[in-house]
Amino acid sequence: MNALPDPVTLSTTLPPLSAGWGTVPKDRHVNEAEPVIACRNLWKVFGDRPDRILSRLNCNPSAEELRQSGLIAAVRDVSLTIGRGEMLVVMGLSGSGKSTLVRCLSRLIDVTSGAIIVEGRDIGAMTETELIDLRRRKMGMVFQSFGLLPHRTVVDNVAFPLEMRGQDRSTRIARAMEMLELVGLKGRESYFPRELSGGQQQRVGIARSLAVEPEIWFLDEPFSALDPLIRREMQDEFLRLKGMLSNTIVFITHDFDEALRLADRIAIMKDGAVEQCDTPERIVMSPATEYVAKFTSAVDRSRVVRAAALAIPAEGTGAEGQPVAAGQTLRDLARLIVSDSRAFIPVADAQGHVIGALDRQRAVDLLLGEPA
Amino acid sequence: MTAGQARVAWGLVALAAALVMLRESLPSGLVRPPEWMVLPFADWINAAFAFLRDDLGLMTLTRAFSDVMEACLDVTANLLYGKNRWPHLGPIPWSVIAVSAGMVGFALGGWRLAALAGGTFVWIAVMGQWQWAMETLSVILVATPFSVALGLGFGVLAWRSQAFERLLNPILNIAQSMPHFAYMIPVVVFIGVGPKAAAIVTIIFSVPPMIRMTLLGLRKVPPEVVESGKMSGATRWQLLTRVRIPTARTDILIGVNQVVMQCLAMVVLASFIGMPGLGQKLLQLLQALKIGLSIEIGITIVLLAVMLDRLSKAWAMKQPVHHMPGVRWIERHRLLLIWLGLVALTSALAWLHPYFIEVERKQALSMAGPVDASMKVFIRAMTPVTEWLRWFLITWVLIPLRDAFLWLPFAAVLLLLAGIGWAVGGRRSALVCLAFFLPIAMSGWWDRAMITVYMVCVSVLVAVLIGVPAGLWGAARPVRAARLLFLCDTFQTFPSFIYLIPVVMLFGVNDVAVVASVVVFATVPIIRYTIEGILGVPPEIVEASSMSGATRGQIMRHVQLPLALPTMMVGANQSVMFSLFMVIIAAFIGTQDLGQEMQRALSSTDVGKGLVLGFAVAFMGLMVDHLILRWSDGRHRSLGF
Amino acid sequence: MQRKVLLLATTASLGLCAAAAWAEDSSDPIIIPIHNWSSQIVMSNVIGQIFESLGDSVEYVPTDSQAVYEAIRLGDVTFEPEVWEGAYGASFTAAVEKGGIHDVATHDAVTREDWWYPMWTKEACPGLPDWQALNECAALFVTPETGDKGRFLGGPVDWLKHDQEKVDALGMNFVVVNAGSAAALWAEISAAEEQQKPIVVFNWTPNFAEAVWPGEFVEFPAWEAGCDTDPSVGPLPDKTYDCGNPANGYLKIAAWDGMPEKWPAAYAVLQQVNFTNAQIAEMAKMVDVDGMEPEDAATAWLEANEDVWRPWVE
Structure with a gap:
């Protein structure tokens, strides 16, 4: 159901469903040679006139130095490459800059310095029209507190991105119904968001973000606002969906276990900088810094x-x-x-x-x- | 308050006291604003208006706008009371409107709202006020959408551009504290008199809260909703119209509610420049001393206000509810069908008997006779008390106080205000106080302004003396509090002009009557905020004090009152605002303050004078507002909630 | 009500034909101002219904009685049937000077505005209506706010009645207290009536109060032209305002300058309109005492007084 770029990738990206997705992530074809998203030396500094500090950014000032000049560095000198079909989990505690990072990658906020290349194009240089076009065709995003439109029914929420790109009503409703069925919300299409439970609302959010068949899928702490039991269920659901799709995924979480469970690669952030970016095993087996080791020490490596x-x-x-x-x-x-x-x-x-x-x-x- | 702040504040107050002590030997320039200080603001404003009107040809523009307004007014006038204009359909029979209102009430809030909405229109019809009420509604029905649209537009602009918001904010502040009469005068100059002028004044008066609520609503839209809209590929315009505004729906609808309430508040006042209907009739009846009939109109206005308030609030709070798929069209539109049926039924009734089209005055019910009679009995019974009260207050309280206010050297008043400002908020507040009060001294209306100040002070004091105990008594039990608040609402919505007559009958034309009528309004916010303040004290604090062995009196004195004080001060602030408005209206009893001059400015359509007086009143209000809010914010912060 | 107008239209059809024969009125409505006292409203309705019988369309607009002259000048309002010399003479004259408004006709009715008392006051102060007798009874009118002097309750300050000047000139033992509105005056009289308390207030004729509370005007030294400006005029050689107000002020009809051109037939009728004191008092009474609606009162008056208004249309 997801129109894939080419049949070759199709055969390699779709895993045998019998094995279950969580268990064999390495089989998911990751084409490192063809990065979908690449960012280099990304800085995002909040505060009055952050441009003043720009020239000093090459010297890589520490968070402390910046704080003294009244600035807060939410993202510090981050360079990442995300290959086609890869699932990168960005993990960090609150305030580590992970949400800011994902908003930079989707250009919901403008970066202070550095470049973000999405499919070979620098999104920082895009005009508003180009950016809107990119989002309408290639991107989808799921939000922590769902970000649903309270005045629209479930199906209209899911159809919203399609409406934005001007599809006629019957087509977009049909597509939205398909998505709802996919996330297991069939029969709830005429409900309003407030009439649903948190888990169900997030399913709507997921359905909406997938409605345009995005090549890049951002998920910003999608399950953090949910109860532990529901969270587990949603993770399973997510793995099931992921198995059916082949898109590139950037997933934000503050939950290390969740990261381990879902990721192809994990980027661990602290104070806006990436401490380590690697596969779950390697992070567990050889943490790069003490900070990372603190997370891994409690993990059952087996x-x-x-x-x-x-x-x-x-x-x-x-x-x-x-x-x-x-x-x-x-x-x-x-x-x-x-x-x-x-x-x-x-x-x-x-x-x-x-x-x-x-x-x-x-x-x-x-x-x-x-x-x- | 820091020690340094206190020192400066006391210094200023001491200086003011010294000036008062030495008054007799002061140079006259410190007692009253010297001539060089008094600037001809009124002439400047008049010149500016003359320039706008004659040289810039703004007149053509305003006239064009008012023609649009008139075309809309003609439509509603035709539909509601059959004025001979396009579309030549009306008048809609009262019975049809009553059942329609009932159905709207039912759809929004069930049986109780249905009874309120339908009942209001039945009352209007059987009391023979249909024509008047429809004249009034025909204006409100046009003014409200214009206000809402303008408010939405300005609100969005202010939200988009900070510069615009910074420009708009002071204008809104002044507009909301300027007495209504002040901006009626420019409207008369630019638009003339009549329903369209009334509609425009109503719009000007009701737009500010809509702007504020729109701004608030747009700011409150959760960032994730906006981001989700952006990620869906929405353009800015799509984001505004399909994401932000619909998400801010509840706040925006509360704005609509405020617009409707402000429109109703203007019903009587706007009739000074041509609002037809209830307000105009009310003034005529009062002019002929027909209290009973005016009270009937007053009740109608209150009922309309309560009904529109509840309906619009219910609308704002109503959340969409889904229909299960497969429900048939008939079931989904059950209410619509019932409504159509009822309209058909009542139309048939109207066709059969003209009583259901309009109840003529001759057929109308009235309770004016008994009301007038009981009013007479009441006044007769009260006379001994009021005679004594009048003598006592005039001789021992009001006249001495008023003379004292007039006796104060103006320089001492300014210093005192600066001192208070400094104590409350440091240098900035002191400057704000001066910036508001100095222009009053410079306007040349110092004496009259001091009389206004004196009347407001006395009224607010009396209001506190009545309102705080009443509020404490009411806050003791929730049921009692609810009833008291309902009473407050009613008093506040009841047209103020009606109070003026009985008050004159009781006390005669003098300051006692003025203060009495102002107190009626000034007490309402004090009671309301006292109740709110006491009920807002966290229950665990009260429980903790009871467990510490405090008696009820001790809890009240040491726990509830101190914690409720910041909220109560907000009530005092509103009380001052209401008093300022009412003192201006009380000019119709007979005063020598700014209100009387305002009345003169209105009748001679003197824009400059009217606006200068309006600004003087607005500045007093804004100064008090600044001081009290500043104090209460600081207090709230130090209490930690 | 509309049915009655139709009836009237047929009775007046003769006049209509005559009028319509020589000029065509504009189909725009003639805007008639309505103020807050009943005789004016009834009179406006009477004239309006006559216009409607001519085939004109008419609209009534509530308007402030001082601001109306500005509105007439601009053509927002077409004419004013009651211009009182005492109350609105100044506004009217000022508007005439600015242009756009003119004097159409003068009613037979004369207006008088001056100190007035209801009859029960005379029982306490039998020397009335003489002003000197009133001055001797000053103690009867004492109130807390006027100290040991009597209180005279004047009209709103913007009526510019010069009562204080009169008190000063004649050396009266009175203090002028200004009520803020006519309604406040009536409320005071009504409260005084309850206790039969002596009261002296500003009042005018014709109005409804005469019908509700019988009373008399205080007789001051008679008005002479120049009494208000020239000290030598009047009984006291060195004072201005040493006299009462004119006992026979005019009551005029004023109209917009564009009216004769736009509604020639209606204007021709308006030039003929003329009411007397008795007629005006009667109209006020129908509303204020009998409790009729102004429209109905106007219709009733027209039905009962055909002989009066028929000649105006012919």
Whole structure:
């Protein structure tokens, strides 16, 4: 249902549904060579006349220095590249600048300095018309407190972006109904937002953001305003949707577990700067800074680390027999790891090709904690 | 208040006191504004207006605008009371309007609103006031949409451009504190008299709250809603019309509610320049001393106000409700169909019997006889009390006070105000006070302004003496509070002119009568804000004090009153505003203050004089407003809520 | 009401034909001002209904009685049937000087405005209506606000009645207190009536008060032209205002300069319109005492007084 750019990508981006999306994110085809969004040395400084400080930005002033001159740096010297089809989760505590960053990427706010290239075009240089056109065709966004229009019914909310780009009523209603069905809100189309629960409202928000088939999908803490139980349910729902789509995703959250659960790559932010940007495993296995380590220390690594991450070249290990799936976490494989007698266990990708071998002793250490 | 601030403030007050002590030996330039200080503002304004009107040809523009207005007025006049104009359809029978209003009430708020809305129109019809009420409504019906549209437009502009907002804000402040008569005069000059002039004055008077509510509403739109609109690819115009304004709906509709209420407040006053209908009839009846009939009209105005207030509030608060899919058209439009049926039924009744088209005066019910009789009995019974009160207040309170106010050297008054300003808000407030009061001294109306000040002071004082105990008594029980607030609303909406006559009958033409009539209005906000203040004290604080063993009296004195004081001061602020308005109207009893001059300026259409007097009154109000709000803000902050 | 107008139209059809024969009136409505006293409203309605019987369309607009002259000058209002010399003479003359308004005709009715008392006052002060007798009774009129002097309740200041000057010139033991409106005057009289308390107020004729409270004007030294400006005129050689107000002020009809051209037939009738004191008092009474609506009172008056107005249309 989502018109994809080319059939080649289609075959590679759509994972086998049986495996479940959360479990095999690495199979999602990420084309690093073709960045959808690239930003370089991005600065966003709030305060009176931030341009005065612009010349000094190259010297990379610290947050403290800026605060002394009455300015607040919400985004400090951020450079990121997001490949086609990738899902980047930006994680940070409140005030870390993650929401500002996503608003810069969508140009809801103008950056102070730096460039943002979306599909080869600098969006900072776009005219308002071009920007509106870009949003109407390529972008969708989901908001923390939903941002629904209170005076419109659910279906009219979902159809709103289509209305903006001038589609006729019957087409856009048909499309909106399709989206509502996708997010499981069939039958609620004539309700008003205030008549729905929080989770349902966010489903409307998701349906709306997907109505224009966006190539780039921004989600700004979409589940933070929801109860823990609903949040879990919505995450599952999100993973299901993600499995059916192939768009590039930028997902903001303050919840490290959520980040681990959903991300291809995680960017951890602090005081406006990116502390570390890497795959969940690598962040967990080798945190780059103390700050990142604080998050990872409490994490049960076995739930994050996948077989693929521990795989070493199979040659010479003598690994044979039934392989384990590359996308499975050690926790998923716990029983097997503990009870199996092989020293090395082959690891196979989704197509069944063996890509390496898992050192069982290392896996046991990780599962039970390093020996003291 | 910092120590330094207190020192300067006391210094200024002491200086003022010294001037008062030494009054007899002061040079006359400090006692009264010296001649070089008094500037001919009125002449300047008149010259400016003459230039605008004659040389710039603004007249053609205003006339063109008023012609548009007139065309609209003709339509509503035809529909409502059958004035011989296009579209030649009216008059709509009263019974049809009554059932329609009832249906609107039902749709917005159920049976109670239906009864209120329908009942109001039935009352108007059977009391034989149909023609007058429709004349009034025909103007309001035109003025309201214009006001709403203008307010929305200006509100959006002010929201878009900070510079424009900064320009608009002081204008709105002055417009909202200027006595109504002051801006009627320029309207008479530019538009003339008649319903269109009345409509325009009504529009000018009712636009400011709409602008403010629009601005407030647009500011309150959640940023995420706006961002979601932007991300949906909305252009600025789409964002404004389909995202921001609809989302600000409730605030904007509260603005509409305020517009309607302001329009109704103008019903009587605008009849001085040609508003037909209830207001004009009311003044005629009062002129012929027909109290009973005027009270009937007063009740009609109150009923209309209450009805329109409740309807528009219900509309503002009403949230859309969905229909399940598959519900048939008939069921979705059940109310519409019932309404059409009722209209058909009442039209048939009207066709059968003219009583259902319009109740003629001869067929009308009236309670004027008994009302007049009981008024007579009441006045007779009260006479011994009022005679004594009049003697006592005039001889021992009012005349000495008034002489004292007039005796004060003007320099001492200015210093005192600066001192108060300094105490409340430092140098800035002191300068604000002077900036507001110095022009009054420079206008050449010092003595009259002091008489106005004296009457407002006395009235607000009396209002506090009555209002605070009444408010405390009312706040003790929620039911009582609700009833008292309802009474306050009624007193406030009742046309002020009606109070003037009984007050003159009781006290005669003198300051007692003026103060009495002003107090009626000035007490209302004091009661309301006292109740609000007391009820607003967090219950856990009261509970904590009871658990500390405080008696009810102690709780009142040590907990509730101090915490409610900032809110009560806001009431005092409003009380001053209401008093200023009413003192001007009380000129119809007979005063020697700014109000009397204002009346003269109106009858001689002297724009310059009228505006100068209007500004003088507005400046007094704004100064008090600044001082009280400043104080109460600081207090609220230091109390931490 | 409209039906009655139609009836009237047929009775007046003769006059209509005659009038319509020599000129065509504009179809725009003739704007008649309505003020806040009943005789003026009834008179406006009487004249308006006569105009309607000529085929003209007529509209009534409530207007301030001082501001109306400015409105007539600009053509917003077509004519004013009651121009009182005492109250509005100044505004009228000023407007005439500016241009755009002119004097159409003068009623037979004379107006008088002066100190007045209701009859019960005479019981307490039997020497009335002589002003010197009133001055001797000054103590009867004492109020708290006037101290030991009697109170004279004057009309609103903007009526410019020079009562204080009169008190000063004649050395009277009175203080002038100005009421803010006519309604305040009536309220005071009505309250005084309750207790039969002596009261002396500003009043004028013709108006409805005469019918409700019988009373008399105080007799001051008779008005002579120049009494208000020339000290030598009047009984006291060195004072101005040492006399009463004119006992026979004019009551005029004023019209917009454009009226004769735009509504020639109506204007011709207006030139003939002429009321007497008795007629005006009767009209006021129909509304103020009998409680009729002004429109109905006008219709009733026209029905009862055909002999009076028929000659105006012919």
